[in-house]
Amino acid sequence: xxxxxxxxxxxxxxxxxxxxxxxxxxxxxxxxxxxxxxxxxxxxxxxxxxxxxxxxxxxxxxxxxxxxxxxxxxxxxxxxxxxxxxxxxxxxxxxxxxxxxxxxxxxxxxxxxxxxxxxxxxxxxxxxxxxxxxxxxxxxxxxxxxxxxxxxxxxxxxxxxxxxxxxxxxxxxxxxxxxxxxxxxxxxxxxxxxxxxxxxxxxxxxx
Amino acid sequence: xxxxxxxxxxxxxxxxxxxxxxxxxxxxxxxxxxxxxxxxxxxxxxxxxxxxxxxxxxxxxxxxxxxxxxxxxxxxxxxxxxxxxxxxxxxxxxxxxxxxxxxxxxxxxxxxxxxxxxxxxxxxxxxxxxxxxxxxxxxxxxxxxxxxxxxxxxxxxxxxxxxxxxxxxxxxxxxxxxxxxxxxxxxxxxxxxxxxxxxxxxxxxxx
Numbered sequence: 367x368x369x370x371x372x373x374x375x376x377x378x379x380x381x382x383x384x385x386x387x388x389x390x391x392x393x394x395x396x397x398x399x400x401x402x403x404x405x406x407x408x409x410x411x412x413x414x415x416x417x418x419x420x421x422x423x424x425x426x427x428x429x430x431x432x433x434x435x436x437x438x439x440x441x442x443x444x445x446x447x448x449x450x451x452x453x454x455x456x457x458x459x460x461x462x463x464x465x466x467x468x469x470x471x472x473x474x475x476x477x478x479x480x481x482x483x484x485x486x487x488x489x490x491x492x493x494x495x496x497x498x499x500x501x502x503x504x505x506x507x508x509x510x511x512x513x514x515x516x517x518x519x520x521x522x523x524x525x526x527x528x529x530x531x532x533x534x535x536x537x538x539x540x541x542x543x544x545x546x547x548x549x550x551x552x553x554x555x556x557x558x559x560x561x562x563x564x565x566x567x568x569x570x571x572x573x
Numbered sequence: 574x575x576x577x578x579x580x581x582x583x584x585x586x587x588x589x590x591x592x593x594x595x596x597x598x599x600x601x602x603x604x605x606x607x608x609x610x611x612x613x614x615x616x617x618x619x620x621x622x623x624x625x626x627x628x629x630x631x632x633x634x635x636x637x638x639x640x641x642x643x644x645x646x647x648x649x650x651x652x653x654x655x656x657x658x659x660x661x662x663x664x665x666x667x668x669x670x671x672x673x674x675x676x677x678x679x680x681x682x683x684x685x686x687x688x689x690x691x692x693x694x695x696x697x698x699x700x701x702x703x704x705x706x707x708x709x710x711x712x713x714x715x716x717x718x719x720x721x722x723x724x725x726x727x728x729x730x731x732x733x734x735x736x737x738x739x740x741x742x743x744x745x746x747x748x749x750x751x752x753x754x755x756x757x758x759x760x761x762x763x764x765x766x767x768x769x770x771x772x773x774x775x776x777x778x779x780x
Contacts, residue, residue, distance in 0.1 A: 409632070412632070413630045413632065423620045423741075425616070425619070425620065425739055425740075425741050426741045426742075428739055429739060429741040429753060429755060432752075432753070433754075433755075436752070436766075532632055532635055532636060533632075534630075534632050534633045534636040535633075545639075545643070546636060546639070547640075548636060548640075549758070551756070551758050551759065551762075552758065559643075
């Protein structure tokens with residue numbers, strides 16, 4: 367089965383609607399999804415940014431929040447800003463990484479629903495433990511794995527993978543032939559690209 | 574007839590495919606398009622950027638050029654990078670602004686085709702004069718108007734309008750009810766929003 371990698375960051379606003387809809391979208395085209403949590407912070411730091419670009423560049427930030435309102439309204443998703451924005455997502459990302467891959471979607475959607483659907487903080491251990499419990503996991507043991515040296519190293523390796531792929535932000539879909547599609551609004555294109563056979567349409571006269 | 578404002582900048586890569594397809598897209602939904610040239614430079618300077626963000630942030634730039642290849646291939650548009658990128662687009666924008674609005678689309682597409690379809694420089698007076706002549710205009714008289722105090726003031730006013738609207742980049746569509754949609758990949762959404770009656774779907778529980 368053709369599989370796309372879905373790269374997401376828990377602090378990323380546009381990753382929220384993407385996470386909520388990518389499974390149904392991909393399944394409709396016979397494409398499987400592998401969930402790849404990562405952190406944007408280290409990649410943004412490469413570009414000299416020490417905060418979300420939506421905070422650093424207020425014009426972009428104002429646009430993004432109105433755009434998110436429209437997108438969520440169209441999808442029937444609630445939207446409430448967490449305070450502060452962005453949340454510290456280190457523990458959430460380590461936890462998603464520590465879960466077996468098939469358990470990541472439900473946990474990740476639970477975090478997004480709390481963070482952007484209800485505006486609740488998700489930086490603290492208690493919020494992560496609650497989400498794990500809500501998904502039927504033994505929170506203590508998953509958190510122990512997430513915070514172990516192996517757990518920390520696993521997320522660090524994921525961030526290195528994201529850097530090597532040149533991901534410009536989140537969410538991103540990486541197709542089986544290595545194409546990167548950035549943004550909630552490019553999910554359809556990424557899935558169709560994959561379903562149509564990946565790179566077959568790379569043979570163009572375009573550049 | 575419902576009319577959207579299409580805000581574009583001649584140095585903006587994503588404005589190229591948008592300019593090539595927006596008329597047919599809008600007409601298909603019974604929506605008219607008013608072409609509004611502007612300059613991103615002054616707006617980027619507000620954010621501390623003195624160059625294209627695609628040059629300032631190479632990860633974004635690499636992504637954008639590959640993304641443009643895919644988009645142009647899908648649309649059957651040629652793509653060749655102008656050197657240098659970005660081109661100085663002051664005269665092109667003043668000229669588009671100086672033309673009567675109905676004459677702007679053809680002139681603007683001619684500039685984009687030269688700049689991004691053929692990779693030719695469009696910063697110099699000769700290139701602008703050629704594009705004007707190709708579109709059946711008296712180049713000398715249009716250029717005289719474009720470079721007159723009134724012509725310069727008209728573009729400056731357009732940039733002020735863009736700043737007041739909070740445009741985060743180009744291309745942007747502004748709908749009759751004042752919504753801003755940013756990006757070539759949001760043209761469909763903007764046109765559908767307008768055709769469905771503008772702001773009627775602002776009444777949501779979202780946020």
